Structures are given as structure tokens and as C-alpha cells.
Amino acid sequence: MKTCSRKKHHKIRRFFFTLSCAYLLLLAVAALAAPLIAPYSPTRQFLDKRLLEPCSEGHLLGSDELGRDVLSRLIYGSRSLLAVGSISVSIALAAGLLLGIMAGLRGKLLGGCLMLLIDGILSFPTVLLVITVISLFGYGLAQMILTIGIVFTPVFARIVRAETKSLMTEGFVESSRALGTRRLKIVTRHIVPNMLPDLIIQATILFASAIIIEASLSFLGLGVQPPSPSWGLMLKDARSYIFQAPHLAFIPGIALAATVFSLNFIGDVVAEKLNPKL
Amino acid sequence: MSQDVLLDIKDLAVEFRAHSSRIQALRGIDLTLLPGQFHALVGESGAGKTVTACTVLRLLPESARIVRGSVVFQDHNLLSMSGDVLRNLRGREISMIFQQPSKYLNPSMKASHQIMESLRYHLGYSDRAAYGEARRLFEKVGLPARREDMARYPHEFSGGMRQRLMIAMAIACTPSLLIADEPTTALDVGTRLQIINLLQDIRRASGMAILYVTHNIGIVKYAADYISIIYAGKIIESAPRELLFSEPMHPYTRLLLASAPGRDKRGARLRGVPGSVPRPDDIPAGCAFHPRCPIAQKECQETPPPFVRLRTPHRCACFYPGRMGDGPEEGPEVFTGAEFARPKTSFPKTSAAQTTKTAQTTKTTETGSAAFPGSQGQPAPVDAEPPRGQGDVPREGAGVRPSILLRVENISKTFAGSGILRRSPVEALNGVSFSIEEGDIFGLVGESGAGKTTLARIILFLEHPSAGEIFFKDTRLSSLPAKKMREMRSRIQIIFQDPHSALDPRLTIRQSMEEGLKNLGVPGDKRRAQVKSLLEQVEIPWSQEDWYPHEFSGGQKQRIVLARALSMKPEFLVLDEPVSSLDVSIQAGIINLLLDLKKEYNLTYLFISHDLDLIGYLSTTIGVLKAGRLVETGPAGQVLSNPRSPCTRELLENPLSFLSLSETKKI
Known part of the structure; x- marks a missing residue:
């Protein structure tokens, strides 16, 4: 009885995992090959075909208030979305690794100062901090990526520091020191690979929140600027037509939700796979 | 009513299910405990000692299933008992102490309250009476029993004191059986002795029986009345202490006793058991011990030997009980070292220490081998000076003054x-x-x-x-x-x-082994050759070079670590x-x-x-x-x-x- 339900549960998870992977793959392909796939340019306006319903002739997902093709905008919008997600998380991962390892290896003074700085950043509400930074650097895609990267750095730095500290006391690190291995080599060979699983999980979670932040900022008018396509922007524009054309809000909304869900789900499964105890 | 048997376990088999695999934790345990007996259950890790102990109290995890067998305690079948009756029995008639008392004591409860809880629950004591009884128990187990001491929290006690506290909790309702699961393993030798003596005192005073689970032969030899040896989920030998130590019948018991290092064996080569303990998901057919047994025959590979009575109390599961001698020529040479043609001290005979003692007097007279005052007035346990000059443990070149x-x-x-x-x-x-x-x-x-x-x-x-x-x-x-x-x-x-x-869990053992050599700047092909010869030397097959550490047993890992250290010359x-x-x-x-x-x-x-x-x-x-x-x-x-x-x-x-x-x- 019990084993049966467990098997079923396992099967469901497998199914969702495959679905999530397929969806993200589709998204990546769409982003990379947007000009080839998209039926129209995302900014081309068909002023005679405004606010078309989905499944209209020539416009699979309908068109918006300026007659732009929703499908095309969705496809092009995934570019900024994935760029923001992957680049900002990479920046945060690199900076977090560097700071975290430094704080973990170094003594109390430097480590303490670094952690103080990091905790300072962490204590700000994320979106508020991003808005502050953008008000300094001005807006645009690059600035947004950079700010999200900075905001996420402390999250990684904290994990890396804690893991470094605990791994440094592990027997294999001590043995390696006794074998005369240089510190840098110990870090690259023993410390980083052993904390990688945790970092991967954290990265998928942050990737999802980066996407949400991108959408929210664009929605607030602080991110991607019109007429460039962005999911957040599409949501923002859809607000005025929510009753006439609800699909304008639904379609990017569902796409966004599905992306975040897929990322979180994959992160979950990867976490389980990488833990030898499960 | 069978008055003279307190706990009777017959052919008990328990398995665990994980995913699709079945792990046979117990494969037929037979164990009989008499009232007031100190019964030791001895085995190595993974042999099923703790599972046996937990089955008696039905404290098994959910993934466990009792396949067959019976556990009868004072005419009650524990395995078919309802939860309510069982709960009443736990703590009152059978109680248990564990290896890590800190894990089993509630850290947010005062010491006195932990004891009072079961007194109130099982015996219906009032708060006041329970407190008085708790104080009496504190004194009984040798804990300070002032009001402020009893109001302390578990973390304020040392490891030994925590174990005493757990014993006090366990004996609060004067149970007739105490199950002790390695209660002294985490303690120092000195504290260990105190705890065992305490258990013995309580046992003698109250007539409580103790089922003592351990891997430590020293404790067993000191305290047990009766010993059962467990191997791969089966009892392979059980006998009263004297009989087991004087005439061990099963080859495993013999090797186990002979492999313990002792001060009396100085200079002699230890006799180990080849191979390692089988994993519970991969137990050999026939006699589980046959791959490691020096006297195994074809029969042993096919049929599991029955657990039979050899003579009145002595039982053994072996087709050839007592066939294996202690002589070095029969024993498996654990290591094909060249030079070990040493005189061997024959082990379990009680006279062994006597012989060595006489042998050493000639050597150590200058240091004054006069007996120092022993606490109980017994002769001092003096020891053999290793016979120098025979090329033994100490340095060889006698003439050269070592630097x-x-x-x-x-x-x-x-x-x-x-x-x-x-x-x-x-x-x-x-x-x-x-x-x-x-x-x-x-x-x-x-x-x-x-x-x-x-x-x-x-x-x-x-x-x-x-x-x-x-x-x-x-x-x-x-x-x-x-x-x-x-x-x-x-x-x-x-x-x-x-x-x-x-060993880094994410590196293969070859990668781990090569690390030091890389630091020395040894080129690739030479590294490989060196790793190969070192692994051979510590008896790890070269074919396993690309395995990850978790695929090896503890002993093999220690051999690999040793080889890695040696790679640095x-x-x-x-x-x-x-x-x-x-x-x-x-x-x-x-x-x-x-x-x-x-x-x-x-x-x-x-x-x-x-x-x-x-x-x-x-x-x-x-x-x-x-x-x-x-x-x-x-x-x-x-x-x-x-x-x-x-x-x-x-x-x-x-x-x-x-x-x-x-x-x-x-x-």
C-alpha cells in the first residue's frame, strides 16, 4: 500500500520534472532564436488589428492595444528575462564565492568586516534596494542586471562562508594541508566542489526571484523601457485593458508563473539528487 | 508458567525496506535471558545488535518489518501485544539506556523532572512522593542529590553523569529487564568502569536482568554472565562467560578474541579476521561467515549451519565447532609480511599473561618489576618487555645510537x-x-x-x-x-x-592519492605507477582506483589514507x-x-x-x-x-x- 503510493508520488515528480525541463528548454530556444521563430517584429504595430483575441488569424496569441503580436513580444521578452536571470545570478555567484571564501578563510577582523557589510546589504528589502541603486545608476537592462547581481551577492556569500568554515575542519582538507597542498588549490579542489550542490540549489531559487524582480521593475517602469518587449512591461500595459482583453495579462502572467515554478521544481529535484543520503 | 526464563527470543527475523531493496537486519536470533542475568550481546557494527534491542521494546522504525519469530517476555508475546499494554510494559518492566544519553534526555527539562515523569505515569506517584523517590534514585546512582543539583538541566552534567541520570530514569520503576545499548562506548575508560560497576550493583541489589549490547570484549569479559555473539543478523555462539573465553567454538569468536591487541602480546603478531563485515544488503549464502572463515568447506557455502547445542549451555552455529586452533600456522595470515616467524603467544588461555610475566622478569628486573600496590590487592599487571635484539617491534641496529x-x-x-x-x-x-x-x-x-x-x-x-x-x-x-x-x-x-x-567524497581514490604526488611535482605516468604499487601494498585492488570513497568500508578507507600518506615518502x-x-x-x-x-x-x-x-x-x-x-x-x-x-x-x-x-x- 505504502510502497504503491510512494511509487505514484515518484512518477508524478518525474513527470513534472520532465515538463519543467522541457518548458525551460523551450524558453531558452525561444530566447536564442527569437528572430527566426517569432512571426513578427515585437515592435511592429498592426493598427487595424488591435486587441485581437488569441487564436485569431495570423496572431496565435492575439495582439495588444497597439496591434503588436503577443506571441512575438512574449518570445522577444524571454530574452531580457533570461539575460537578467542568468547574468545577475552569475555575477552574484562569482562575487559571493570570492567574498564568502575570503571571509571564511581569513581571520576575525577581515572576515568580520566583510560579514558586517554583507549583513548590511541583506537587511534592506530587495526591491527597495534595487530601486535605490537604479536611482543612482539610471535605468536600463545592464544596470538592472548589475543591481540584481549586487543584491543577491550576500545570499551566496553567507552560504559560502558557512560552508567554507565547516569544510576547513573536515578530515580531507586537513589531510590535504598535511600533504602540502597550497591553500588556493585546496579551495578549488576540495572546498568549492563540495559546496556546489548547495550553491546550485540556491542559484535556481535566486534565478526565479531575479525574474520576478525584473518583471516587477519593468512593471514599475524602472526596468526595461518601452517599446522593448518584456513580460513585466506586457503585464503593466495589460492593466488598462484588463476587462476588454484579459488575455493580455493572462498570457505573460502564466508564462512567468510557469517559469518560476519550473525553476523552483528543478532546484528541488537537483537538491535531492545531489544529497547522497536521500 | 516458565519461571526461570525472563526473555525468550526465538528465530527472530527483521528486515528493512528501502525503495526496492530489502535489507535483512536480523536473520534468526535465538536468545534466552534468565532473571538477574547479565547477558552480553556482542557484535560488530551492522551485525544487528541494536535492531535486536529495539525489537524487544518494539521501537523499530516504520520501514522495518518483523518477518518471523517470537519475543516472549514473562509469558507475554511482545510482538503481538497491543500498543496500550506495551506502553505500560515499557519503562515499568523493561527499560532501556542508550549510547548517547544527551540525545535521549530532554534538554529543556530539569533532571529531577525527567525521573519523576515515569514515576507519576507508571506508578501513579504524587508530585511530592515522586520527588522524594527521585532524590533516592539520585543517591542510588551516585549523583549529587541536593535540591539545586536536582534542578539542573542535562547539559550541565558531564557525559558520565548524564549516563547515570539515564540509568536513574531507567530503574525508576524497578524493571525486571534493562536493555543497555552500548551505554559506555562514548565514555572514557575510567568512567566506563564506574558505570558498569554501578549497573552491576543495581543488578545485584534488585535482581534486574541486563541485556548489554556492546562490541567491547573487555567489558564483556569483566561483567557478563552469559555471552551471545552476533554476526550478520544471526547469533553464532552463546555460552556462559568462562566457557566462551576458555573454549570458543565458532571460528569467528576465536578470531575475534585473538585479534584484540593486548599488552601481553607485545612482539607477537596479531591475528586478524580477513575481509570485512558483510553489508546487510549483501549477506553471503550459506554460513554468512564463510568468506572470511579459514576452515570453511563447501558445505558452509551452501547451507547455513543450524544453531545447535554443543553441550548443556553452549550453543554454536558452525558445522565444525572448535575445529580451528589457535596456532599461527592454521590461522589466516592477514598480511604476507616476510619476517613474522615469531613465537606466538597463544591467546585466550588464562595462563598467557602468566607465561609472559615470567618471561619478562629476566628483562625488567633493573626497572624494578616489584608489584605496585593494586587497589584490590591483586598481583600487579606487569608486562613483557619486548624481547629486544630479536628483531622485533623496537629498532634493530642495536649498536648504532639512534638520533x-x-x-x-x-x-x-x-x-x-x-x-x-x-x-x-x-x-x-x-x-x-x-x-x-x-x-x-x-x-x-x-x-x-x-x-x-x-x-x-x-x-x-x-x-x-x-x-x-x-x-x-x-x-x-x-x-x-x-x-x-x-x-x-x-x-x-x-x-x-x-x-x-x-577522503574527499567527490574525488575518486586515485585522484585523492595523486594529490600529494602532484604537490611534489611527480609527472603523470610516474604518479600512476606509484599509486598502483602503493595501493597494492595496502591490499586495495588496482581495479578499484576509480571508485569513490563511499564504496569502500572503513578499514579499506583507512588503508587508502595510509597509502596516501606513504606516497609522500x-x-x-x-x-x-x-x-x-x-x-x-x-x-x-x-x-x-x-x-x-x-x-x-x-x-x-x-x-x-x-x-x-x-x-x-x-x-x-x-x-x-x-x-x-x-x-x-x-x-x-x-x-x-x-x-x-x-x-x-x-x-x-x-x-x-x-x-x-x-x-x-x-x-
Whole structure:
């Protein structure tokens, strides 16, 4: 009885995992090959075909208030979305690794100062901090990526520091020191690979929140600027037509939700796979 | 009503289900416990000791399933009993104590309340009566019983006191059976003895029976009335203590008894059990022991031997009981070392210690082998000076004066305390000085917390001393620049206690092995060849070079770690409890290997252990560390036969140590 339900549960998870992977793959392909796939340019306006319903002739997902093709905008919008997600998380991962390892290896003074700085950043509400930074650097895609990267750095730095500290006391690190291995080599060979699983999980979670932040900022008018396509922007524009054309809000909304869900789900499964105890 | 049997376990089989695999934890346990008996259940890790203990109280995890068998306690079948009746029985008639009391005591409950709980629940005591009874129990187990002591929380007690508290809880309702699951394994030898004596006193006073689960033969020999040996989920031999030790019938029992290192075996080669304990998901067909058994026949591979009565109390599951002798020629040579044609001390005979004692008197008279006053007036457990000049454990070239390899001068280490408000510094080492001659085995013995590991780490320069200097071949280590230090590192290597954490789980063993060689700048093809020959030497098949550490057993991992240390061509090896986390049956193999390697590579060892039997077995010089101070150093024979420090004497006299058993039997 019990084993049966467990098997079923396992099967469901497998199914969702495959679905999530397929969806993200589709998204990546769409982003990379947007000009080839998209039926129209995302900014081309068909002023005679405004606010078309989905499944209209020539416009699979309908068109918006300026007659732009929703499908095309969705496809092009995934570019900024994935760029923001992957680049900002990479920046945060690199900076977090560097700071975290430094704080973990170094003594109390430097480590303490670094952690103080990091905790300072962490204590700000994320979106508020991003808005502050953008008000300094001005807006645009690059600035947004950079700010999200900075905001996420402390999250990684904290994990890396804690893991470094605990791994440094592990027997294999001590043995390696006794074998005369240089510190840098110990870090690259023993410390980083052993904390990688945790970092991967954290990265998928942050990737999802980066996407949400991108959408929210664009929605607030602080991110991607019109007429460039962005999911957040599409949501923002859809607000005025929510009753006439609800699909304008639904379609990017569902796409966004599905992306975040897929990322979180994959992160979950990867976490389980990488833990030898499960 | 069968008055004379308290607990009767018959053909009990338990399996665990994980995913699709079935793990046979117990494959037919037969065990009979009489009232008031001290019954020891002895086995190695994974043999099913704890599962047996937990099955009696039906405390098994959900994934476990009882396949067959019965557990009858005072005419109640425990396996078919309803939850309510069982709950009433637990704690009241059968109670249990565990290895880690800290895990089983509620940290947010006062000590007195933990005891009062079961008194109120089972016996319906009022608060007041329960408190009075709790105080009485505190006194009974030797805990201070003032009001403020009883109001303390578990973390304020030491490990030994916590175990006492757990015993007090367990005996609160005067149960007729106490199940003790390795209650002293985590304790120091001295505390261990106190706890066992306490259990014995309680048992004698109340007539309670004890089912004592352990892997420690010393304890068994000291305290048990009756012994059952468990191997791979089956009882393979059970007998009263005297009978088991004088006439062990099963080959496994014989090898197990013979493999324990003892001070009386100095100079003789240990006899180990080849191979390692089978994994519970992969138990060999037929007799589970046959792949490791030196006298296994075809029959043993096919049919599991029945557990039969040999004579009245003695039962054994072997087709050829008692067939295996103690002689070295019959025994499996664990290691094909060249030179071990030594006279062997025959082991379990009680006369062994006597013979060695007479043998040594000729050697150690100059140090005064006169018996020192023993606590109970028994003859002093004096020991054999290893017969030097016979090419044994100590250095060979008798004429050449050996030079000093390592000199430790006045090493002190103080750790900053770890409190938020109060930071009282902790003194780990205080002015420790000694020197180790080339070719020596310096045995450093001490209780946990004595500073042994800190000292090892300081010698390896993994930790900086607060004061003092270390000289290696007259080079002051603290003055070396970083680059020189890295070179020096290759000459001093360390083996840690825990082989499981000593290998990076994400590297194959070849990658791990090559790390040190890479640091030395050895080119790729040469590295491979060296790794290969080293692995062969420690008996790890070369075909397993691409395996990951978790695919090896503890003993194999320790061999790999040893090979890795040797790859640096060290002159000096620090061995920090290298065998204490390993199963008894494979310890001997590692120790033999260490002695062989020492000979072959002309190594010097600093051997750190809490186990004086082991230190006494292989050291040429012994140092005794107590609370950060070196209280005694000297040649092994002298320290063992004529200790100057009371601390050494206490360690030597401890009746739980394997050797002294033969002479102090007072229970």
C-alpha cells in the first residue's frame, strides 16, 4: 500500500520534472532564436488589428492595444528575462564565492568586516534596494542586471562562508594541508566542489526571484523601457485593458508563473539528487 | 508458567525496506535471558545488535518489518501485544539506556523532572512522593542529590553523569529487564568502569536482568554472565562467560578474541579476521561467515549451519565447532609480511599473561618489576618487555645510537573560550616536552580531552602552539618560511581517526592519492605507477582506483589514507587513533599493516590512542597525557611494569582493559 503510493508520488515528480525541463528548454530556444521563430517584429504595430483575441488569424496569441503580436513580444521578452536571470545570478555567484571564501578563510577582523557589510546589504528589502541603486545608476537592462547581481551577492556569500568554515575542519582538507597542498588549490579542489550542490540549489531559487524582480521593475517602469518587449512591461500595459482583453495579462502572467515554478521544481529535484543520503 | 526464563527470543527475523531493496537486519536470533542475568550481546557494527534491542521494546522504525519469530517476555508475546499494554510494559518492566544519553534526555527539562515523569505515569506517584523517590534514585546512582543539583538541566552534567541520570530514569520503576545499548562506548575508560560497576550493583541489589549490547570484549569479559555473539543478523555462539573465553567454538569468536591487541602480546603478531563485515544488503549464502572463515568447506557455502547445542549451555552455529586452533600456522595470515616467524603467544588461555610475566622478569628486573600496590590487592599487571635484539617491534641496529627525530619543547596551547558573555580560555596543553628517536613507536595515551589530538595537530603545524617549539631533525619548524614548510610537510604525515572524512567524497581514490604526488611535482605516468604499487601494498585492488570513497568500508578507507600518506615518502607518521573507529575484527589487520610498513619504509611513529592495551602492545616508548600535561614518559616496559604516575597506574589497573581480565576477576 505504502510502497504503491510512494511509487505514484515518484512518477508524478518525474513527470513534472520532465515538463519543467522541457518548458525551460523551450524558453531558452525561444530566447536564442527569437528572430527566426517569432512571426513578427515585437515592435511592429498592426493598427487595424488591435486587441485581437488569441487564436485569431495570423496572431496565435492575439495582439495588444497597439496591434503588436503577443506571441512575438512574449518570445522577444524571454530574452531580457533570461539575460537578467542568468547574468545577475552569475555575477552574484562569482562575487559571493570570492567574498564568502575570503571571509571564511581569513581571520576575525577581515572576515568580520566583510560579514558586517554583507549583513548590511541583506537587511534592506530587495526591491527597495534595487530601486535605490537604479536611482543612482539610471535605468536600463545592464544596470538592472548589475543591481540584481549586487543584491543577491550576500545570499551566496553567507552560504559560502558557512560552508567554507565547516569544510576547513573536515578530515580531507586537513589531510590535504598535511600533504602540502597550497591553500588556493585546496579551495578549488576540495572546498568549492563540495559546496556546489548547495550553491546550485540556491542559484535556481535566486534565478526565479531575479525574474520576478525584473518583471516587477519593468512593471514599475524602472526596468526595461518601452517599446522593448518584456513580460513585466506586457503585464503593466495589460492593466488598462484588463476587462476588454484579459488575455493580455493572462498570457505573460502564466508564462512567468510557469517559469518560476519550473525553476523552483528543478532546484528541488537537483537538491535531492545531489544529497547522497536521500 | 516458565519461571526461570525472563526473555525468550526465538528465530527472530527483521528486515528493512528501502525503495526496492530489502535489507535483512536480523536473520534468526535465538536468545534466552534468565532473571538477574547479565547477558552480553556482542557484535560488530551492522551485525544487528541494536535492531535486536529495539525489537524487544518494539521501537523499530516504520520501514522495518518483523518477518518471523517470537519475543516472549514473562509469558507475554511482545510482538503481538497491543500498543496500550506495551506502553505500560515499557519503562515499568523493561527499560532501556542508550549510547548517547544527551540525545535521549530532554534538554529543556530539569533532571529531577525527567525521573519523576515515569514515576507519576507508571506508578501513579504524587508530585511530592515522586520527588522524594527521585532524590533516592539520585543517591542510588551516585549523583549529587541536593535540591539545586536536582534542578539542573542535562547539559550541565558531564557525559558520565548524564549516563547515570539515564540509568536513574531507567530503574525508576524497578524493571525486571534493562536493555543497555552500548551505554559506555562514548565514555572514557575510567568512567566506563564506574558505570558498569554501578549497573552491576543495581543488578545485584534488585535482581534486574541486563541485556548489554556492546562490541567491547573487555567489558564483556569483566561483567557478563552469559555471552551471545552476533554476526550478520544471526547469533553464532552463546555460552556462559568462562566457557566462551576458555573454549570458543565458532571460528569467528576465536578470531575475534585473538585479534584484540593486548599488552601481553607485545612482539607477537596479531591475528586478524580477513575481509570485512558483510553489508546487510549483501549477506553471503550459506554460513554468512564463510568468506572470511579459514576452515570453511563447501558445505558452509551452501547451507547455513543450524544453531545447535554443543553441550548443556553452549550453543554454536558452525558445522565444525572448535575445529580451528589457535596456532599461527592454521590461522589466516592477514598480511604476507616476510619476517613474522615469531613465537606466538597463544591467546585466550588464562595462563598467557602468566607465561609472559615470567618471561619478562629476566628483562625488567633493573626497572624494578616489584608489584605496585593494586587497589584490590591483586598481583600487579606487569608486562613483557619486548624481547629486544630479536628483531622485533623496537629498532634493530642495536649498536648504532639512534638520533632524535622529533623534539617537542614546552608546547602549550590555550584556546579562547567560546562563550558570548564569559570567555574563559581553555588550556588544552601545558608545557609538554618529549622527544622521539628515529625508528621508535612513541605511544601517547590519554583520556578524551587530554589534548592528544591538539598535540598531533600542532606537530603537523595544522595548529599554532601558544608557546613552545617543535624541532624536526634539529630544524625549528616555526621558523620555516612557507615554501620550506610545504616541503617539510611531506616528511611528516598524519592519519586521522575517522577514515570516512579523510577522503574527499567527490574525488575518486586515485585522484585523492595523486594529490600529494602532484604537490611534489611527480609527472603523470610516474604518479600512476606509484599509486598502483602503493595501493597494492595496502591490499586495495588496482581495479578499484576509480571508485569513490563511499564504496569502500572503513578499514579499506583507512588503508587508502595510509597509502596516501606513504606516497609522500614520509619519515615520520602521526597516527591519531587510527583504528578506534574501525570494527574489532579488522583492527588487527591495520595494526599489522602499520608494523609491516614501519619496517619496510623505516618509519617512526607517534601513535596516539586512548587504549592502553593497544599502546602497550606496539609502543617502544610511552607517554601518558592527562589534562594537557605529560605526566609520564619512559620506555614501554618500564611504564607498564613500574608506573610512577598514579594516572598511569589507574589506566593500567582498569579491569576493563583486555589483558588485566585474565588476572582480576572479581564478579
